[in-house]
Amino acid sequence: MIQLNPNEKIIYIARVHWLAIFLDALRAAILGGIPFLIALYITNFSNSYLSEDSLRYLWGSAIAFAMVIWNFFFVAWTDRVLDTWVITTERVIDIEQRGLFSRNIAVIRLDDIQDLVIDTRGFLATILKYGDINIQSSGTTREFDFKMVNDPEYVKNVIERAIVAVGGSRWHR
Amino acid sequence: MAVIILGMVLAISAICAAALLYHWFSFSISKELTFGVLIYLFGLALGIVALLNQFSPFI
Numbered sequence: 374m375i376q377l378n379p380n381e382k383i384i385y386i387a388r389v390h391w392l393a394i395f396l397d398a399l400r401a402a403i404l405g406g407i408p409f410l411i412a413l414y415i416t417n418f419s420n421s422y423l424s425e426d427s428l429r430y431l432w433g434s435a436i437a438f439a440m441v442i443w444n445f446f447f448v449a450w451t452d453r454v455l456d457t458w459v460i461t462t463e464r465v466i467d468i469e470q471r472g473l474f475s476r477n478i479a480v481i482r483l484d485d486i487q488d489l490v491i492d493t494r495g496f497l498a499t500i501l502k503y504g505d506i507n508i509q510s511s512g513t514t515r516e517f518d519f520k521m522v523n524d525p526e527y528v529k530n531v532i533e534r535a536i537v538a539v540g541g542s543r544w545h546r
Numbered sequence: 547m548a549v550i551i552l553g554m555v556l557a558i559s560a561i562c563a564a565a566l567l568y569h570w571f572s573f574s575i576s577k578e579l580t581f582g583v584l585i586y587l588f589g590l591a592l593g594i595v596a597l598l599n600q601f602s603p604f605i
Contacts, residue, residue, distance in 0.1 A: 388578075426603070433548065433600035437555045440593040444562040447586045451569055454578055473565035 375459060375466055375478075385531045387458040390503035390523040394453050401446035408435035448473055458519055460531055463539065465508065467517050481517055483536045485510045491525040502526070548604035552597060559590055 377383070412435045416428060423431070455470035465486070469477040486508055493504035504525040508517035522528060563586075570583045598605075 429600050429603065430548070433597060434551065436593060436597045436600060437551050440555050440590070440597065441558055443586075443589050443593060444558050447566060447582070448562055450582055451566060451579070454582065455569065473562070473569075 375468075377461060378463060381461050381463045383459055383461050384535055385460045385528070387460065387506075387519065387522050387528045389453050389456055389519075390501065390521045392497070392501055392503060393521040394450060397446060397449050397453065401442050401449075405439040405442035408438045411435070456519075458517075458522070458528070460528070460535060462535060465517065465532060467519070479517065481508060481510050483532075483539045486532070486536060487511050489529050489532060491529050493525060508532075548601040552601055552605070555597060556594070559594070563587070563590060 412431045415423065415431060451473065452470045455468065455476075457468050459466040459468065464480050464482045467477075467479045467481070469479070471477060488509040490507040490509070491504055492507070493499055498504050502524045503521050506519045506522050506525045506528055510517070519528075566579075566583055566586060570579045
């Protein structure tokens with residue numbers, strides 16, 4: 374998938390925090406569960422008489438809708454899981470999955486990194502250790518932005534250490 | 547009607563399953579996919595069986 378240069382090694386692979394996937398799953402469960410609740414209500418509590426065929430259609434439609442949501446959730450899940458920052462000894466590779474068949478890969482050399490900004494907002498983000506991380510570069514490449522990354526402080530430290538290792542003098546403290 | 551619903555769901559499922567399996571086999575840096583793909587396929591099989599069970603009198 375990624376062609377590494379000779380002597381280049383992967384140091385760390387940053388991924389999205391599990392909470393982002395959990396929230397997607399929660400949304401999908403609520404959305405997929407609504408037709409079942411309606412079908413359950415109509416089957417058990419509605420006074421109107423429905424034939425067996427109608428009930429089969431009702432429950433079949435609820436299952437079909439849930440299956441569509443199930444598929445869409447896993448498309449979103451694949452998107453989340455395959456969105457990664459691969460930090461190597463020479464560069465940061467931003468792999469952005471867009472849907473199932475589209476992917477955007479951007480590369481920034483460690484020498485070109487001007488600034489690293491992490492943004493951890495709120496109580497949950499602090500205790501669960503997730504946040505946004507942004508890389509500003511000296512070049513004209515597109516902005517490097519990773520939302521809800523797992524342990525942004527650690528990712529920042531890894532990148533800073535990698536920059537120092539390649540000789541980024543302005544990063545020495 | 548049942549055949550149309552079943553056909554649409556199976557078509558969407560086939561596309562998604564094929565794409566997920568493609569990523570599973572090709573994306574070598576992501577071993578996290580394995581667990582998710584197995585859960586996905588299990589849920590899919592369960593859904594198809596339930597759907598066929600509901601619509602079997604109409605097919």
